[in-house]
Amino acid sequence: MSLASSEISTTGRQLPDRLKSPIQRFLASWELLLLGVAIAVFILNSFASPYFLDPWNLSDATFNFTEKALIAFAMAMLIISGEIDLSVASIIALASTAMGFAVQMGAETPVLILVGLGVGLACGAFNGFLVTGFGLPSIVVTIGTMSLFRGISYIVLGDKAYTGYPSDFAFFGQGYVWWVISFEFLLFAFMAVLFAVVLHRTNFGRAAYVIGNNPVGALFSGIRVPRVKFALFLLTGLMSGVAAICLTSRLGATRPSIAFGWELEVVTMVVLGGVNILGGSGSIPGVVIAAFVMGMVTFGFGLLNVPGIVMSIFIGLLLISVIALPRIAHRILARRKV
Amino acid sequence: MIQSFFKTREVILGVAILVLLIAIASRFPAFVAPRNLANVFNDTAPLVILALGQMAVILTRCIDLSVAANLALTGMIVAMLNTIMPGLPIPFILVIAIALGALMGLANGLLVWKLEIPPIVVTLGTMTVYRGIIFLISNGAWINAHEMSPSFKAFPREVILGLPVLSWIAIFVVIGFIVLISRTPLGRAFYAVGGNPHAAVYTGINVGQTQCAAFVLSGALAGLTGYLWVARYAVAYVDIAGGFELEVVAACVIGGISIAGGIGSVGGALLGALFLGIVKNALPVINISPFWQLAISGSAIIIAVAFNATSNRTKGRVILKKAEHAQ
Numbered sequence: 001m002s003l004a005s006s007e008i009s010t011t012g013r014q015l016p017d018r019l020k021s022p023i024q025r026f027l028a029s030w031e032l033l034l035l036g037v038a039i040a041v042f043i044l045n046s047f048a049s050p051y052f053l054d055p056w057n058l059s060d061a062t063f064n065f066t067e068k069a070l071i072a073f074a075m076a077m078l079i080i081s082g083e084i085d086l087s088v089a090s091i092i093a094l095a096s097t098a099m100g101f102a103v104q105m106g107a108e109t110p111v112l113i114l115v116g117l118g119v120g121l122a123c124g125a126f127n128g129f130l131v132t133g134f135g136l137p138s139i140v141v142t143i144g145t146m147s148l149f150r151g152i153s154y155i156v157l158g159d160k161a162y163t164g165y166p167s168d169f170a171f172f173g174q175g176y177v178w179w180v181i182s183f184e185f186l187l188f189a190f191m192a193v194l195f196a197v198v199l200h201r202t203n204f205g206r207a208a209y210v211i212g213n214n215p216v217g218a219l220f221s222g223i224r225v226p227r228v229k230f231a232l233f234l235l236t237g238l239m240s241g242v243a244a245i246c247l248t249s250r251l252g253a254t255r256p257s258i259a260f261g262w263e264l265e266v267v268t269m270v271v272l273g274g275v276n277i278l279g280g281s282g283s284i285p286g287v288v289i290a291a292f293v294m295g296m297v298t299f300g301f302g303l304l305n306v307p308g309i310v311m312s313i314f315i316g317l318l319l320i321s322v323i324a325l326p327r328i329a330h331r332i333l334a335r336r337k338v
Numbered sequence: 339m340i341q342s343f344f345k346t347r348e349v350i351l352g353v354a355i356l357v358l359l360i361a362i363a364s365r366f367p368a369f370v371a372p373r374n375l376a377n378v379f380n381d382t383a384p385l386v387i388l389a390l391g392q393m394a395v396i397l398t399r400c401i402d403l404s405v406a407a408n409l410a411l412t413g414m415i416v417a418m419l420n421t422i423m424p425g426l427p428i429p430f431i432l433v434i435a436i437a438l439g440a441l442m443g444l445a446n447g448l449l450v451w452k453l454e455i456p457p458i459v460v461t462l463g464t465m466t467v468y469r470g471i472i473f474l475i476s477n478g479a480w481i482n483a484h485e486m487s488p489s490f491k492a493f494p495r496e497v498i499l500g501l502p503v504l505s506w507i508a509i510f511v512v513i514g515f516i517v518l519i520s521r522t523p524l525g526r527a528f529y530a531v532g533g534n535p536h537a538a539v540y541t542g543i544n545v546g547q548t549q550c551a552a553f554v555l556s557g558a559l560a561g562l563t564g565y566l567w568v569a570r571y572a573v574a575y576v577d578i579a580g581g582f583e584l585e586v587v588a589a590c591v592i593g594g595i596s597i598a599g600g601i602g603s604v605g606g607a608l609l610g611a612l613f614l615g616i617v618k619n620a621l622p623v624i625n626i627s628p629f630w631q632l633a634i635s636g637s638a639i640i641i642a643v644a645f646n647a648t649s650n651r652t653k654g655r656v657i658l659k660k661a662e663h664a665q
Contacts, residue, residue, distance in 0.1 A: 084458075130640065136647050139401070139458060140587075140597045144639030147584055151633025158629045256629075264462055277456050307478075309576065313470030320463040323455050 030274035030326075034289045041293055045300035052303060059180035063250065064302075065269070065295030066188040067243040068262060069287070072269040073195040074239040076287045078232045079270055080199075081208040082215065082279030083138040085127060085233065088240045089262035090149035095119040095244035097153040100162025100254035109169045116245040117238060123149055124237015131233065132226035146263065153256040162254040173250025184246050188291075191239075196284040208232065212279030261312070268319040269294055277323065294318075347594030351609040355616060362620050369623050376501060382615025383508035384409075384563045388582070389589040389611040390515045390604065391556035396590055397528040398549045399535070399599030400450060400457035405560040406582035407468035408442045410574075412564030414472045417481040417490075417574035424487040431490065431565060439561015440554050442468060447550030447557075454546070465583065472576045483572035494570045504566055511559065515604045528552060532599025588635045589614050592642040614638070 045052045052058075071088050078085055098119045099112045107115065123145070130141045175183040199205035207228045210218045219225050248254055267277075273290035275282025294315070301311050363370040388405050395402045416435050419426060442464070449460045483491065494504040501509075519525040527548045530538040535545050568574045593610025595602030614635060621628055 130644070134644050134647055136643055137597050140591060140643045141640065143584060143587060144591075144636050144643065147588070147632050147636025148640065149636070151630070151636050154629040154632050155627070158627060261466075264466060267459075267462065271459065277459050307473070309470050309473040309478075312466045313474070316463040316466035316470065320449065320455065320460060320467075323459055324449065324453050327453050327455070 031283065031286045031289060034272070034274065034286060034293060038289055038293045038296065041296045041300065045296060045303070048300060049303040052300065055180045059176075059182060059185070061295055061299035062182065062185045062188070064298045065291045066182075066184040067246050067250075068266050068269060068294075069188055069291035070191055070243045070246070071236070071239050071262075071266045072273070072287050072291060073191055073284060074232070074236040075266050076270045076273065076275050076282055076284060077195070077199055077205070077208050078236050079267075079275050079277060080212045080279055080282050081229060081232055082212040083131060083229060083232065084142065084267070084277075085124075085138065085236045086142040086263045086267075087123065087127060087146040087149055088236060088243075088266055089259045090146045090153075091120055091123040091237055091240035092244040092247060092259040092262065093153040093256055094123060094149040095241045096248045096254040096258050097156050097162070097256065099244070099248055100165075101156065103162060103165055109166050112165070112169055113245060116248070117241045120237045120239070120241020120244065121234060122237070123240070124234040125230075127237065128230040128233030132230045150256060153258075157254070157256045163252065165249070165252055169249050170252065171249070173246045173248070184250075187242075187246070192284060192288050199284050204228065204231070209280060212276075212281075264312075264319075265294070265315060268315050271319060272322050348603065348605040348609060351593065351606065351613060355609065355613055358613070358616060358620070362624060366623050369620065376505070378615055378619045379508075379612070380502050380505045381619060382611055383504045384567055385582075385585060385589055385611040385615055386508045386608055387511050387559050387563050388556075388586045389593070389607045390511055391559035392586045392590050393515075393593075393595050393602055393604070393607040394528055394552040395457075395549075395556045396532075396587075396595050396597060397599060397602055398531045398545075398552045400549050400552065401461065401587065401597070402443075402446060402553060402556045403458065403461040403583045403587075404442070404446060404465040404468055405556060405586055406579040407465045407472075408439055408557055408560040409564040409567060409582070410576070410578045410580075411442070411468045411472050412438045412561040413568035413578060414476055414481070414574045414576075416565045417486060417568050418475070420487055420490045421481060421485045424490075428489060428493050432562070435561045435565035436558045437561070439564060440558035443554040443557015443560070444550070447553030450553065451546035451550040457549075469576065476574075476576065478576060481568075481574040486569070486572060491569050491572050494566045504570060507562070507566065512604065512608055519604055524548070524551060529600055532601075534600070585614060585635060588639045588642075591639050591646070594642075594646060596646055597643070610642075 075085060075088065095116045099116050102112055102115045127138070127142055127145055130136055130145075131138045172183060177183055177186050199208065207218070207223045210221070210223060211225055211228060215225055244259075247259060251258070269290050270282070270287055271277055272293065273282065273287035275287065297314065298311050301314070359370055368374060388409070392402055392405060412435050415438060416431050419434065420431065446457070446460050446464055449455050449464075450457050494502060494507075496503045498506060519528070527538070527543050530541065530543055531545050531548045538545055538548075567579060571578070589611040590602070590607055591597065591610070592613055593602065593606035593608070595606060595610075617634060617638075618631055621631060621634075
């Protein structure tokens with residue numbers, strides 16, 4: 001992301017003499033604050049509507065965020081490494097169109113899954129190749145591929161839609177594993193754990209942080225920067241493919257406008273989860289809680305009959321204020337010290 | 339020197355546009371008739387105006403994704419004003435539209451300047467907020483042609499010296515930008531801030547303020563276009579100009595304006611916008627479905643940005659170049 005405007009700050013990062021204890025750090029963490037917000041939203045919602053606390057309603061509410069969160073996990077790693085992918089929603093459209101096309105060719109469910117994942121991977125590889133192979137800024141490249149991928153869907157489908165998905169394909173978006181636990185929610189939980197382990201406990205995850213903090217330093221310390229970035233774009237593409245499978249299965253139809261505007265919600269989810277948009281810091285637990293907050297808020301609004309576009313105002317304001325508020329607070333605190 | 343002249347983006351784009359026109363004319367000569375070319379230019383005028391505003395923003399290392407939403411919101415507000423007060427003279431409406439647009443640009447600019455929030459985040463956010471506000475104030479309803487006063491609708495179509503007012507406004511904005519960019523301290527500051535922010539600070543330029551000014555400029559032009567758009571198409575609703583911000587950015591990138599800031603010219607932005615406008619208008623003529631347009635502008639962005647990177651690659655000192663290549 002070469003559009004960073006805050007490159008002007010001249011002082012380096014201040015390192016404290018002694019690290020705070022883990023409990024102290026947890027108490028002052030963004031995640032705890034977010035958890036508080038999540039609980040507050042939950043309580044407010046249960047007061048606002050008598051239907052909120054029904055287990056099946058809550059289960060329905062999870063569909064509001066599971067698919068977006070699947071992408072958000074990969075996007076979090078990508079943003080931590082200092083890049084961004086705005087084409088994720090368009091990858092969903094293209095993968096979904098490819099699956100719809102495969103259905104017309106008479107493909108069965110296993111083939112559809114392969115097609116969805118394959119298209120996701122291919123799109124991710126294309127983005128990654130353009131960014132790492134030519135050294136292009138990811139923000140422009142993915143604005144371009146955002147038009148290109150969805151554009152291909154429009155060329156294929158125009159104003160038509162693909163339907164007629166096989167009945168066993170519906171499981172991925174509509175199936176329940178146990179009682180109110182849907183397949184999507186289980187997948188979300190599994191991926192949350194998987195990504196938390198990959199980001200916080202492996203060399204690969206550590207490399208993402210190092211690259212985001214100092215790409216040149218990362219290169220000097222022997223990290224294969226382009227290769228890691230390419231892998232992260234692949235991963236984001238793959239997770240968009242997974243989300244495309246879930247969403248297509250849930251809707252049972254493909255239109256070229258599918259998942260329109262999701263890139264904004266995914267980025268908002270990641271930023272709300274405490275990931276620095278300029279790269280270098282953030283955590284998966286934060287993104288998980290942010291996913292719950294956004295899902296619960298949209299669901300609560302839905303129960304109160306608030307139209308979708310008003311929710312998007314809220315999401316836009318949320319995106320700006322979660323970045324603005326800590327900066328304002330920081331500034332007030334700094335002024336008090338002087 | 340002649341060699342370097344042929345390597346400039348404006349010349350390459352100009353040749354590309356000529357080739358495109360000749361190719362279309364070889365099968366559909368009516369397309370290059372002066373009358374039709376004037377129509378194409380008039381159709382592209384909003385894109386030209388917005389691309390110039392966007393250019394100022396991109397020059398300062400920012401990006402403004404909220405222009406289309408700004409345009410739509412201003413358009414809706416002036417259309418509502420017109421239905422309430424049909425007698426309001428056009429100059430008033432123009433001033434209101436420009437002021438409203440500038441105000442929305444100022445909101446972006448202040449967030450970038452005072453709070454140092456990355457521009458992409460700010461404008462992604464305000465993009466949805468502005469669009470949402472249209473829904474709130476209009477309740478999702480359309481304002482149709484019969485609700486607007488005749489003079490309100492007629493202004494952009496009024497023909498002066500063979501060209502509609504809309505085209506003339508685009509021409510004046512282009513001239514204004516040439517003067518602004520090459521003859522004023524602000525124009526210099528845009529380049530200085532984008533080219534090297536640190537050096538700009540040392541030469542006494544306020545980086546944040548300059549970026550804010552670019553946003554206000556881009557917003558004001560979006561507001562102006564908002565009125566022209568609504569009046570020309572004689573309809574205002576939530577989704578007008580949806581996704582237009584991408585076309586605007588595409589026009590800039592195709593025009594050789596470097597997304598890393600500091601590089602670009604008025605001619606480049608103008609030709610980039612014209613290129614997209616000609617493609618858009620030619621598609622129905624050569625019998626290609628308009629559904630191709632999104633993919634074409636996407637490919638154009640990717641090709642242009644790859645081209646920018648290879649032609650503008652800095653010859654500076656690169657440590658570890660070998661290591662980079664070894665991978």
